[in-house]
Each structure stands twice: as C-alpha cells, then as structure tokens.
Amino acid sequence: MSSPETTISTYDPARVIAGLRVLAAATGGPEGSRRLCWTPEWLEARALLRESLTTLPVEVETDEAGNLWAYLRGHSADTVVVGSHLDSVPKGGWLDGALGVMSGLELLRSLASEGTLPVTVALVDWADEEGARFGRSLFGSAACMGTLDIEVLRGLTDKDGGKLPEVLAGHGVDINNLDGARLRMADVKAYLEVHIEQGPILESKGLAISTVTGTKGIERERLIFLGQAAHAGTMPMEMRRDSFRAAARFALAIAEIGERHAGVTTVGQAQCWPGVVTAVAGETRITMDMRHLSADSLAAMFADAHQAAQAAAEAEGCTVEWEHLFRIPPMPFHPMLLDAARASVREVEGHDVEIPSGALHDASEMAREIPTVMIFSSSIAGLSHTKEEDTSDEHLHMAADAFNRTCRRAIELVATGRL
Amino acid sequence: MSSPETTISTYDPARVIAGLRVLAAATGGPEGSRRLCWTPEWLEARALLRESLTTLPVEVETDEAGNLWAYLRGHSADTVVVGSHLDSVPKGGWLDGALGVMSGLELLRSLASEGTLPVTVALVDWADEEGARFGRSLFGSAACMGTLDIEVLRGLTDKDGGKLPEVLAGHGVDINNLDGARLRMADVKAYLEVHIEQGPILESKGLAISTVTGTKGIERERLIFLGQAAHAGTMPMEMRRDSFRAAARFALAIAEIGERHAGVTTVGQAQCWPGVVTAVAGETRITMDMRHLSADSLAAMFADAHQAAQAAAEAEGCTVEWEHLFRIPPMPFHPMLLDAARASVREVEGHDVEIPSGALHDASEMAREIPTVMIFSSSIAGLSHTKEEDTSDEHLHMAADAFNRTCRRAIELVATGRL
Numbered sequence: 001m002s003s004p005e006t007t008i009s010t011y012d013p014a015r016v017i018a019g020l021r022v023l024a025a026a027t028g029g030p031e032g033s034r035r036l037c038w039t040p041e042w043l044e045a046r047a048l049l050r051e052s053l054t055t056l057p058v059e060v061e062t063d064e065a066g067n068l069w070a071y072l073r074g075h076s077a078d079t080v081v082v083g084s085h086l087d088s089v090p091k092g093g094w095l096d097g098a099l100g101v102m103s104g105l106e107l108l109r110s111l112a113s114e115g116t117l118p119v120t121v122a123l124v125d126w127a128d129e130e131g132a133r134f135g136r137s138l139f140g141s142a143a144c145m146g147t148l149d150i151e152v153l154r155g156l157t158d159k160d161g162g163k164l165p166e167v168l169a170g171h172g173v174d175i176n177n178l179d180g181a182r183l184r185m186a187d188v189k190a191y192l193e194v195h196i197e198q199g200p201i202l203e204s205k206g207l208a209i210s211t212v213t214g215t216k217g218i219e220r221e222r223l224i225f226l227g228q229a230a231h232a233g234t235m236p237m238e239m240r241r242d243s244f245r246a247a248a249r250f251a252l253a254i255a256e257i258g259e260r261h262a263g264v265t266t267v268g269q270a271q272c273w274p275g276v277v278t279a280v281a282g283e284t285r286i287t288m289d290m291r292h293l294s295a296d297s298l299a300a301m302f303a304d305a306h307q308a309a310q311a312a313a314e315a316e317g318c319t320v321e322w323e324h325l326f327r328i329p330p331m332p333f334h335p336m337l338l339d340a341a342r343a344s345v346r347e348v349e350g351h352d353v354e355i356p357s358g359a360l361h362d363a364s365e366m367a368r369e370i371p372t373v374m375i376f377s378s379s380i381a382g383l384s385h386t387k388e389e390d391t392s393d394e395h396l397h398m399a400a401d402a403f404n405r406t407c408r409r410a411i412e413l414v415a416t417g418r419l
Numbered sequence: 420m421s422s423p424e425t426t427i428s429t430y431d432p433a434r435v436i437a438g439l440r441v442l443a444a445a446t447g448g449p450e451g452s453r454r455l456c457w458t459p460e461w462l463e464a465r466a467l468l469r470e471s472l473t474t475l476p477v478e479v480e481t482d483e484a485g486n487l488w489a490y491l492r493g494h495s496a497d498t499v500v501v502g503s504h505l506d507s508v509p510k511g512g513w514l515d516g517a518l519g520v521m522s523g524l525e526l527l528r529s530l531a532s533e534g535t536l537p538v539t540v541a542l543v544d545w546a547d548e549e550g551a552r553f554g555r556s557l558f559g560s561a562a563c564m565g566t567l568d569i570e571v572l573r574g575l576t577d578k579d580g581g582k583l584p585e586v587l588a589g590h591g592v593d594i595n596n597l598d599g600a601r602l603r604m605a606d607v608k609a610y611l612e613v614h615i616e617q618g619p620i621l622e623s624k625g626l627a628i629s630t631v632t633g634t635k636g637i638e639r640e641r642l643i644f645l646g647q648a649a650h651a652g653t654m655p656m657e658m659r660r661d662s663f664r665a666a667a668r669f670a671l672a673i674a675e676i677g678e679r680h681a682g683v684t685t686v687g688q689a690q691c692w693p694g695v696v697t698a699v700a701g702e703t704r705i706t707m708d709m710r711h712l713s714a715d716s717l718a719a720m721f722a723d724a725h726q727a728a729q730a731a732a733e734a735e736g737c738t739v740e741w742e743h744l745f746r747i748p749p750m751p752f753h754p755m756l757l758d759a760a761r762a763s764v765r766e767v768e769g770h771d772v773e774i775p776s777g778a779l780h781d782a783s784e785m786a787r788e789i790p791t792v793m794i795f796s797s798s799i800a801g802l803s804h805t806k807e808e809d810t811s812d813e814h815l816h817m818a819a820d821a822f823n824r825t826c827r828r829a830i831e832l833v834a835t836g837r838l
Binding site: 197198199200201204216218220230231232233234235236237238239242244245247248249251252255258259264265266267268269270271272274275276277278279280281284287288289291325326357358359360382384385 | 616618635650651653655656658661663666667670671678683687689690693695696697698700703707708710776777778803
C-alpha cells in the first residue's frame with residue numbers, strides 16, 4: 001500500500017471544524033441543535049451543504065428516500081461512499097452526524113483539487129438517521145438496504161398527529177417508491193463514516209480517536225411480570241405474588257448477565273399496575289435492551305435473560321411474558337477496512353485501541369452489504385443527544401485526519417481491485 | 420359480667436344480611452357498588468337507612484361533617500357508638516362498610532324492643548370513609564377527632580375538577596365549620612365496628628371471624644433514586660450510575676425488612692426518567708408503604724429502610740432523597756373491649772384467634788380518643804374494593820352475632836362505670 005502521507009496535504013481538518021461551527025451557528029443555539037428531520041431547520045442545514053458543494057465539480061442528487069448524494073466522478077464507476085447525517089434530535093448536539101458529513105465534504109474538496117481519481121467518491125447525507133420525529137431511525141440507509149417495512153411506515157405519526165407518508169411526500173419522498181434508492185448501491189465498494197463516540201470509553205482511556213470494530217447487535221424486549229394485585233395493608237408478605245419484586249430481581253440479574261458476558265444490558269422503563277402506593281403491583285412491565293458485538297455472546301445473553309426472568313418470576317410466585325420490540329444483528333466491520341483504519345489511527349495518535357460502537361449508525365445498515373468501517377472521536381463526559389455534547393477541537397482535528405487517511409487507503413483498495 | 424346469652428334473643432343476623440341485599444339491589448349492580456360519597460347514589464343508600472330508622476324510637480341527626488347519627492336514648496347520656504360507612508369506592512364491594520352499618524341498625528332494632536337502656540346507644544354512618552372521590556379517606560371520623568387539615572381540604576379536587584369545598588357545601592357541609600362535629604364526642608364512652616377483613620388471613624386459617632387487635636401504623640414515603648441518565652449502548656456497565664438498579668435493590672431489601680419485623684412493606688409504584696428502552700434511568704421514583712401494629716417495630720422498620728435505601732443507592736453510585744407522603748401511628752384497641760370481643764368470638768366460633776387490621780378504618784380515628792374495638796368477618800380470597808368482594812352468609816351471620824354480643828358487653832361496661 002502506498003504511503004498516505006504523500007496524498008493528504010490538501011485535506012484540512014481545520015476547515016471541517018469551521019464548517020461545523022457555521023452549521024451550529026445557523027441551525028443550533030443555546031438550546032442545542034434544531035435539525036429535526038423533515039423540518040425547515042433540517043432543510044436549512046442541507047441548503048448550507050448544497051451551497052458548499054456548488055464550488056466543487058460534483059453531481060448533487062437526492063434519491064427516492066430523501067438522501068442527498070454528491071458524486072465526484074473518477075475513471076471508474078466503482079464508488080467509495082463517505083458520509084453521515086445532518087439531522088439531529090430536538091435540542092441535540094452539534095457534532096452527532098454533522099462531524100461525518102463535514103469531514104466527507106472536506107474529503108471531496110481535497111480530492112477535487114488533486115486531479116481525477118481512479119474511482120468515484122460520493123458523499124451522502126442520510127435522511128432521518130435519528131428517527132426522532134416518527135420513531136424510525138436509520139431511515140435513509142435502511143431504504144438503500146431494503147430493510148424498511150413499508151406497512152409499519154404507513155402507520156407512523158409524529159407527536160402532533162402528522163402522518164409520515166404525508167410529511168415525507170411534502171419532501172418529495174413517496175414511501176411506495178423507496179426501492180429506487182437500492183439501485184444506487186450497485187457500484188458502491190466501500191462505506192466510511194467518522195462519528196463522535198457518544199460514550200465515555202475513549203475519554204476514560206485518555207484518547208482522542210479509535211478504530212471502530214463494528215456496531216453491536218441489539219435485542220429489545222418488553223417483559224411483563226404477572227402476579228396478584230393486593231391491598232398493601234391486608235395481604236401478608238408470605239402470601240403475596242408481587243410483580244414488582246419479580247421485576248426487581250430480574251433487573252439485578254440482567255445487569256450481572258451483561259457484566260459476565262462483557263456486553264451491556266439495560267432496564268430503562270418500568271410501569272406498575274395498579275400503580276398506587278397502597279397496592280401490591282399485580283403487573284409490572286419493564287423494557288430490556290441488551291447489546292453485544294458477538295452474535296454468539298448476544299445469543300448466550302438472551303438465553304441467560306430468559307432463564308433469569310423465569311427464575312425471578314418463580315421466586316415471587318409470578319409468571320412472565322415477553323413482547324418483542326426490536327432486533328438487529330451485530331455488524332462487524334470489514335477486515336481490510338479495519339486494517340486501513342488501524343494504520344491511520346496509529347499514524348495520527350500512535351496506538352492500536354479499537355472499540356465497538358454501542359450505538360447504531362447508518363454504518364450498521366451499510367455493513368449488511370457493503371464493506372464498511374468507522375472512526376470515532378472522543379465525547380466529553382460521554383454525553384450526546386443533548387446541547388452539552390462536545391469534543392475538543394484537537395480531538396475533532398485528529399478524527400478528521402484519521403478519517404481522511406482511512407478514506408485514502410479505501411480508495412487505493414478499490415482502485416487496485418482488492419475491495 | 421352478666422351472661423350475654425340472656426340479652427341477645429331479639430338480635431337477628433339474618434335481618435342484617437337481608438338489609439345488605441336490599442342495599443346492594445338498590446345501589447349496586449353487575450359492575451359493583453355505586454355508593455361513591457357525595458353523589459346521588461350515596462344519598463340513595465342513606466335514604467334507605469333513614470327509612471329503616473323511621474320505624475325506631477331514635478333521634479336522627481346529621482353533623483357538621485356530614486356524618487349521619489341515630490340516637491337511641493338511655494337513662495344516661497353516656498354513649499356507646501356503633502357504625503361504619505355506606506360509601507363505597509367506584510365499582511366496589513357490597514360489604515365494605517355496609518356490613519357495619521347494617522349490623523349497627525339491627526343492634527338499635529333489637530335494643531329498642533328490649534326496653535329503655537341504662538346508657539345511650541348511637542349508630543353512625545360516617546361520611547366519606549373511602550376518600551375515593553377527593554383522595555382524603557376517613558373524612559367524617561377524622562372531623563370528629565379534629566385531625567383534618569382544612570387547608571389541604573380546600574385544595575382537593577375530583578377527577579372532573581370539582582372542588583371539595585363546593586361539592587360538600589352542596590351536601591350542607593361547610594369545611595370552615597367542621598369542628599362542631601367534635602362536640603359530639605363529649606359523652607362517647609366506646610366505639611365498636613364490625614367489618615370484612617379485606618385480606619386472606621381468616622380464610623387461610625379456615626375461620627369465619629376474629630377479634631381485631633388494632634389498626635397498624637403506616638409510614639408512606641416516596642423515594643427518589645438519582646443516578647446519571649446514559650445511552651444504553653455506549654455507556655459501559657462498570658461506568659453506570661443506574662437509578663433503577665438502586666431502586667430494585669431497595670425493593671428487595673424492604674421486602675426482607677417487612678418479613679424480618681413481621682410487618683408488611685410494599686413498593687407499589689415506579690417511574691423511570693427518561694423512561695425509554697434505550698437509556699439508563701437517571702432518576703427512578705418509587706413509593707414505599709410500611710405497616711406494623713407495634714410503634715416500636717414500625718420505627719425499627721423505618722430506620723432499617725433508611726439504611727437499606729442508602730446502601731442500595733451507594734451500591735449503584737447513586738444518591739437517594741425521601742419525600743414524606745403519609746403517617747399514622749398504630750392504634751391498638753382498648754384492653755377491656757378486646758376482652759369483650761374475645762369472649763364473644765369464643766362463644767360464636769370457639770377460638771381465641773385475633774389479628775391486627777392492615778387496612779385503616781374509621782375505628783383508627785376513633786381509637787385516638789375513644790375506647791374502641793372491631794370484629795372481622797372473613798373475606799373470600801381476601802378480595803375487596805372490587806365487585807368480586809364477598810363473604811358467605813354463614814360467616815356474615817357469625818360476624819353480626821359476635822358484634823352484637825360484644826356491643827352488649829360494652830353497654831354493660833359503660834353502664835357499670837368501668838368504661
């Protein structure tokens with residue numbers, strides 16, 4: 001592989017940071033980012049991106065799912081895609097998604113100034129990664145992978161009762177015609193994304209950046225513990241069938257399961273019925289979220305969770321029912337692109353640390369079919385999806401630098417037919 | 420003490436049960452009892468009671484708190500009060516409260532037929548024992564004890580926004596003038612009440628009735644566990660400060676505390692914030708209800724609960740705050756009246772079993788100042804506050820019988836100056 005040092009001279013991470021600040025000034029504020037997808041503020045963010053693209057020799061297109069593409073045509077139609085998303089949660093952070101888009105824009109800028117490429121490079125701004133308005137995240141990337149359920153989409157509404165099909169139609173997206181976006185994948189040979197970690201691991205290690213090994217698989221379930229509602233004063237302890245106590249046993253057991261398998265497990269929600277201070281809870285509903293990068297470990301955790309739920313229910317004379325909420329398999333990234341990322345992180349920060357992503361990204365969808373890799377920057381205090389989300393300029397600079405180097409290596413891999 | 424067998428001949432438990440059925444037919448139905456206090460259905464129940472009273476030589480009065488009194492005057496103004504409440508929760512049972520009123524009515528009926536008594540006997544139908552409309556239970560009896568907080572009453576509303584002061588004014592009750600009801604206690608020497616157990620203990624022992632030793636003291640608190648909200652995917656297990664796990668630890672510890680002290684403890688409600696499947700709960704609020712007949716044991720349980728909450732919070736890197744909800748001390752019943760009840764239960768069912776009441780009753784208020792005792796009947800499956808609430812005719816019969824015998828003994832104790 002050729003040394004990347006010879007080809008990075010025109011990529012300027014400072015311009016990435018400057019672009020992020022312009023975006024934040026236009027679509028953020030004291031309450032955080034206001035780039036909720038399918039709203040005027042999101043369109044404003046995209047208008048800023050389009051304006052930057054007008055100065056470059058790129059073809060700008062919007063696909064059937066509302067994703068924005070900018071193609072820098074090379075000698076071959078084989079395409080390396082880079083990108084992320086401009087949309088944010090309400091009162092969100094300034095970096096989540098935007099870092100990847102602005103880093104990709106700078107890649108196009110630098111490549112365009114370096115002559116015609118052997119392959120095509122495309123920047124994508126995915127539509128509705130957050131799913132913050134209608135509850136369906138990874139919308140645009142899932143459309144390109146054909147993993148959206150159109151029937152489900154038809155029924156989604158926002159908090160004001162707005163219907164997804166109507167709102168998207170107002171943005172030129174016909175949910176009956178999303179499959180057109182799939183055709184765009186035909187020539188794509190690699191996908192690269194740089195993102196903030198949204199967690200505390202790199203900060204806790206004193207690091208700015210790392211290679212991301214993949215995105216964790218997720219199992220989400222609702223558990224319904226069923227006992228017997230009873231008067232808090234008249235029902236003796238030994239005759240109770242207390243569903244909340246069963247749920248409490250499970251919550252502690254599932255934490256132990258997460259730790260034992262080196263995964264993460266969370267009970268984030270609980271509701272009791274009748275839910276009053278004077279009654280033993282006859283029914284308690286909790287949610288469970290469990291994640292692991294290894295499919296085998298995730299399956300083992302899931303099996304352990306079933307055993308733990310059964311044991312918790314029996315210990316309190318209760319029963320338990322499961323209600324499936326969501327499932328996505330682990331998405332390990334591509335070995336050759338992982339090597340490219342490792343080499344780049346080593347050049348920039350001098351270490352081989354790599355971590356999986358606990359959060360989902362558009363890269364999770366892309367990795368289903370396309371060789372994919374990600375680079376993380378640190379997140380101050382691990383915070384994200386809040387106006388407090390932040391990363392030092394130094395770390396952002398290093399992340400953009402490592403991303404650029406990894407992209408250059410990916411272009412080389414595609415150009416030489418190895419990817 | 421004279422043998423009660425000689426004086427019970429005119430008391431007919433079958434008439435108690437017949438009266439309960441008439442009441443249920445008029446103010447109940449397939450959905451259960453409809454005698455919510457301060458509503459037309461409650462007035463209908465009272466009209467039936469008044470109609471029965473017209474045939475007796477009693478003075479019927481309504482006091483400043485809306486309690487209905489029927490006085491059977493004796494040679495002395497010293498008064499034995501019997502009663503309970505006609506009001507029910509929505510879709511309630513046919514026996515809760517009504518058993519005590521109808522048993523007391525039959526007592527007046529039988530005593531009236533037996534010539535002038537040495538003391539006065541009064542039947543009371545307490546107003547709003549359930550507190551089901553405005554959330555303040557034991558309203559009428561608390562008014563007689565002077566334990567109502569008028570400022571709190573002023574702010575209470577029902578689910579339709581109706582204000583307590585206005586609704587009660589429509590029933591002739593001025594909340595600024597409740598203290599008049601206190602004067603009515605001047606000559607009261609004893610209070611007796613028969614009630615369904617509302618729990619499963621007697622049924623589990625195969626018994627129809629028992630003496631009630633007192634009502635348990637109650638401590639109610641809201642506990643707020645504070646940790647750190649975090650992303651369920653990106654926050655490693657070992658760096659979490661999970662408030663729901665702290666609450667789960669406490670829920671299991673408080674159950675153990677209840678068992679160890681032979682009391683009852685309940686966590687009946689839980690709320691997580693942000694309360695979504697994808698986030699570690701930064702804040703979890705739970706309610707705690709703990710009860711014991713011994714003030715010392717209740718105090719020990721409360722101290723243990725504070726230690727357990729602190730330990731649970733610390734184990735998960737959280738803190739915990741307490742918010743006081745409600746407190747009532749244990750109300751042990753009067754030794755001489757307990758002896759009277761024991762003798763009566765022994766005569767009727769041939770045993771000395773006695774249990775505390777885990778639920779509050781108007782007797783809990785009366786016992787603050789007046790020698791008090793209660794008799795329980797069994798409850799099928801321990802159910803109450805539901806249309807399924809029931810007790811066999813045989814057990815109701817025995818409860819009314821034991822109640823009558825206890826009342827006769829109480830009259831004797833008052834007449835002879837021992838009470």
